[in-house]
Amino acid sequence: MKEEVMKRIIDGIAGLPTLPTVLQRATKLLQDPDISAADVGRVIVKDQAIASKVLRLVNSAFYGCQRQISTISQAVVILGFNIVKNLILSVSVFESFSYDSQTEGFDRYRFWEHSIACGAATRVISRHLGVKDPEEAFVGGLLHDIGKLVLEQFLNEEFVKILRLVNERGVPFLVAEEEVLGMGHPEVGRSLAQRWNLPPPLEETIAYHHNPASAEVELKLVSACHLADVLVKAMGIGHSGDDFVPEINKRIWEGLKLDLKTISGWLGEIGDEVEKSSSFLTLFKEEEGGGEVAQTDT
Amino acid sequence: MKRLRTTELQPGMVVAKVVTDIAGRILVAEGVTLNEGLISRLCQRDVDVVWVKGDGEEGSLSPEEIERTKEKIQEDLDRRFRLVIEDPLMGGLKDRIFDYLVRREGE
Structure with missing residues (x-):
């Protein structure tokens, strides 16, 4: 059963577009010590759809820039290549899953609301835990449940059964997945991360956000995402398929020497960051946008 | 208003x-x-x-409205935490989240 499910998932994922060449080229450029921001801008702006969305996001409250950024080169200079690269990745993922969903009982707007909030919360917690790259942490939180979208798209009949089990029997989504498929969305998401050659810390975050103690590459980042998922669900932001708050993993809780007072102190900051991150929801519904054209970097 | x-x-x-x-x-x-x-x-x-907009009571919430808001927050939290509430850590977290949401609602 599990092998058959995995084969269908892998066949489905193989049909998804690879992440844009623009991301691969830009990442390669970064490894060249003589490269300028203008060079990077010239590469990214070749994909106008991505460039315009990236520009909209860099000008949002989430990045708190004092002045308008009008070109990708400016964004690279002001915010750094790492932020721009992670934004391209985020935008590309939204584009890859922009199919029209008709699954009854699954609201993709609220799914992204949960994922974006989780990204924002992971970024905040990562800063407190001393994770070396909080921007990558945002992407990790954003993508942690991406396996659910793979299931919705390629195993829709089973996905509907999972939702039904959650609603009728009141079991968590992960438990229902194991019952229907013999595997869960973390494993499915990991297959996608491998297909897309995502960096190991992101692959681990997707694979182990329910079981962070298994992480080997970036334990703190995976733990931050695990805690973010718990807190965002506890605060009732968005909906990722069920509304049950998962239990905090005691090994990471003790390992990171956390306590409730510390977590309590983070809640206000997380709430503010989640509020600022709402600009990412415009990627899901392009109600206000669409007409923007990125300024060229020539 | x-x-x-x-x-x-x-x-x-x-x-x-x-x-x-x-x-x-x-x-x-x-x-x-x-x-x-x-x-x-x-x-x-x-x-x-x-x-x-329109005629009606101005200003801050009445004590009954504050109470109703708190009850609603508590009810939502009871639902979301129902599978983990026996765990002391999760019970403590629920109380902290309640305080935070009540404070946020009042702002």
Whole structure:
């Protein structure tokens, strides 16, 4: 059963577009010590759809820039290549899953609301835990449940059964997945991360956000995402398929020497960051946008 | 200006105070005229009360309204934590989240 499910998932994922060449080229450029921001801008702006969305996001409250950024080169200079690269990745993922969903009982707007909030919360917690790259942490939180979208798209009949089990029997989504498929969305998401050659810390975050103690590459980042998922669900932001708050993993809780007072102190900051991150929801519904054209970097 | 429960809203009413979700994100801006679509969306997003223009009580919430808001937050938390509430750590977290959400609602 599990092998058959995995084969269908892998066949489905193989049909998804690879992440844009623009991301691969830009990442390669970064490894060249003589490269300028203008060079990077010239590469990214070749994909106008991505460039315009990236520009909209860099000008949002989430990045708190004092002045308008009008070109990708400016964004690279002001915010750094790492932020721009992670934004391209985020935008590309939204584009890859922009199919029209008709699954009854699954609201993709609220799914992204949960994922974006989780990204924002992971970024905040990562800063407190001393994770070396909080921007990558945002992407990790954003993508942690991406396996659910793979299931919705390629195993829709089973996905509907999972939702039904959650609603009728009141079991968590992960438990229902194991019952229907013999595997869960973390494993499915990991297959996608491998297909897309995502960096190991992101692959681990997707694979182990329910079981962070298994992480080997970036334990703190995976733990931050695990805690973010718990807190965002506890605060009732968005909906990722069920509304049950998962239990905090005691090994990471003790390992990171956390306590409730510390977590309590983070809640206000997380709430503010989640509020600022709402600009990412415009990627899901392009109600206000669409007409923007990125300024060229020539 | 008056404060109405979402179920009491009618198309044509004008929003007097920005409506936000539980995380503080704007759902409807001040001055927007409500229609059936917007009202239905507010219900779906679990918005409890909305300030609309018109005659009515001004100012802060009444003690009954504060109590009702707290009850609603508690009820939502009971539902979300129902599978983990026996765990002392999760019970403690629930109390902290309750305090945070009540504080946020009051701001």
